[in-house]
Amino acid sequence: MAQHVRGVVASGKGEPVSVETIVIPDPGPGEAVVQVQACGVCHTDLHYREGGINDEFPFLLGHEAAGIVEAVGDGVVDLEAGDFVVLNWRAVCGTCRSCRRAKPWYCFATHNATQQMTLLDGTPLSPALGIGAFADKTLVAAGQCTKVDAAADPAAAGLLGCGVIAGFGAATYTGEVKRGDSIAVFGCGGVGNAAIAAASLAGATTIIAIDLDARKLDWAKGFGATHTIDARDGRVVERVRELTGGFGADICIEAVGHPDVLKQAFYARDLAGTVVQVGVPTPDMALPAIPMIELFGRGGSIKPSWYGDCLPSRDFPLLIDLYLQGRFPLDRFVSETIAIDDVEAAFAKMELGDVLRSVVVFPPA
Numbered sequence: 001m002a003q004h005v006r007g008v009v010a011s012g013k014g015e016p017v018s019v020e021t022i023v024i025p026d027p028g029p030g031e032a033v034v035q036v037q038a039c040g041v042c043h044t045d046l047h048y049r050e051g052g053i054n055d056e057f058p059f060l061l062g063h064e065a066a067g068i069v070e071a072v073g074d075g076v077v078d079l080e081a082g083d084f085v086v087l088n089w090r091a092v093c094g095t096c097r098s099c100r101r102a103k104p105w106y107c108f109a110t111h112n113a114t115q116q117m118t119l120l121d122g123t124p125l126s127p128a129l130g131i132g133a134f135a136d137k138t139l140v141a142a143g144q145c146t147k148v149d150a151a152a153d154p155a156a157a158g159l160l161g162c163g164v165i166a167g168f169g170a171a172t173y174t175g176e177v178k179r180g181d182s183i184a185v186f187g188c189g190g191v192g193n194a195a196i197a198a199a200s201l202a203g204a205t206t207i208i209a210i211d212l213d214a215r216k217l218d219w220a221k222g223f224g225a226t227h228t229i230d231a232r233d234g235r236v237v238e239r240v241r242e243l244t245g246g247f248g249a250d251i252c253i254e255a256v257g258h259p260d261v262l263k264q265a266f267y268a269r270d271l272a273g274t275v276v277q278v279g280v281p282t283p284d285m286a287l288p289a290i291p292m293i294e295l296f297g298r299g300g301s302i303k304p305s306w307y308g309d310c311l312p313s314r315d316f317p318l319l320i321d322l323y324l325q326g327r328f329p330l331d332r333f334v335s336e337t338i339a340i341d342d343v344e345a346a347f348a349k350m351e352l353g354d355v356l357r358s359v360v361v362f363p364p365a
């Protein structure tokens with residue numbers, strides 16, 4: 001039977017979000033209903049509310065979540081009620097041309113639940129990134145649920161679902177950071193700091209954090225940055241070169257989503273080095289003007305990174321294990337825990353740079 005629960009809804013462009021009663025259908029074939037335990041507040045939720053993603057209001061926000069599977073639909077074989085899961089927004093299909101070529105992390109046909117969650121009057125909700133987890137319960141595709149060790153704190157575990165996995169993977173898989181490498185990370189929010197923690201874990205010896213905000217640089221040191229650069233000083237490229245023997249970093253990670261920052265990352269890189277673009281640009285942004293001879297002459301690569309080239313089934317359990325062993329500081333991303341009514345206030349704190357992540361925690365059912 002369909003259930004009525006609370007959910008955080010963005011009703012119109014720029015309007016404050018509100019907590020509404022929403023309707024969750026029973027899971028259909030290939031679907032699961034998850035009782036949400038915790039869900040992080042991400043910039044992308046705010047982008048939805050501002051109409052920056054698309055106009056398909058009303059949105060059910062929230063997408064960095066962990067919880068307990070309540071029920072699964074027909075045909076779901078590897079998931080059952082009671083499983084502790086982290087939700088992901090890239091449920092791989094297994095049959096597209098990339099999956100068939102054994103590169104499922106590029107899957108070109110990721111999917112979500114088929115049925116819709118609605119408001120009480122039947123208006124369909126658009127769940128943020130196909131998840132919608134600022135809600136007591138949510139309906140997702142079973143492939144969006146990844147089982148992890150239930151010993152993990154849900155508030156920390158849920159953060160793996162978006163920014164943290166993207167930053168971790170941008171360094172680990174897209175950038176292929178190795179022991180002894182130098183790496184510069186441009187933008188030290190949740191994504192950038194996860195890249196810094198991943199570089200530290202991989203054994204990079206020079207880890208340079210770059211941000212406009214001094215507090216973010218302080219936090220970056222806690223994640224393993226060996227050096228910091230205040231981007232407001234205007235000499236970012238020169239400073240990275242100074243810190244890397246005059247050459248530039250082996251790997252530069254753009255975690256802001258801006259052409260000027262991509263240009264800095266391009267020039268702050270050593271010959272044959274790698275630039276990773278994990279920051280998401282807005283549709284109006286163009287590549288920075290860089291002479292083509294520089295692209296050729298400097299060698300190496302520029303690589304966009306979707307979801308950090310991560311595979312939830314491989315990487316969520318791995319990072320939870322490393323976290324439980326004290327080797328990956330997942331809980332450091334949790335600046336505060338809040339209630340479901342506090343999402344709007346959390347957006348304001350996020351815009352001021354006061355938090356890395358506010359996390360909505362739900363009382364046990």
Ligand SMILES: NC(=O)c1ccc[n+]([C@@H]2O[C@H](COP(=O)([O-])OP(=O)(O)OC[C@H]3O[C@@H](n4cnc5c(N)ncnc54)[C@H](O)[C@@H]3O)[C@@H](O)[C@H]2O)c1
Pocket residue numbers: 042043044162163166186187188189190191192210211212213216231255256257258261277278279280281305306307308353
């Ligand atoms: N590729 C993916 O799959 C993926 C997944 C999640 C998020 N993202 C994107 O990654 C980016 C970062 O996300 P986040 O959650 O860390 O955001 P955030 O807002 O928490 O962090 C961005 C940081 O960049 C800093 N910054 C802004 N302008 C800068 C500049 N010119 N130079 C240096 N630093 C600057 C800000 O002070 C802030 O600390 C966003 O664009 C987000 O959409 C990508």
Ligand SMILES: [Zn+2]
Pocket residue numbers: 092093094095096097098099100104107108109110
């Ligand atoms: Zn696929």
Ligand SMILES: [Zn+2]
Pocket residue numbers: 042043044045063064162163
């Ligand atoms: Zn997110």
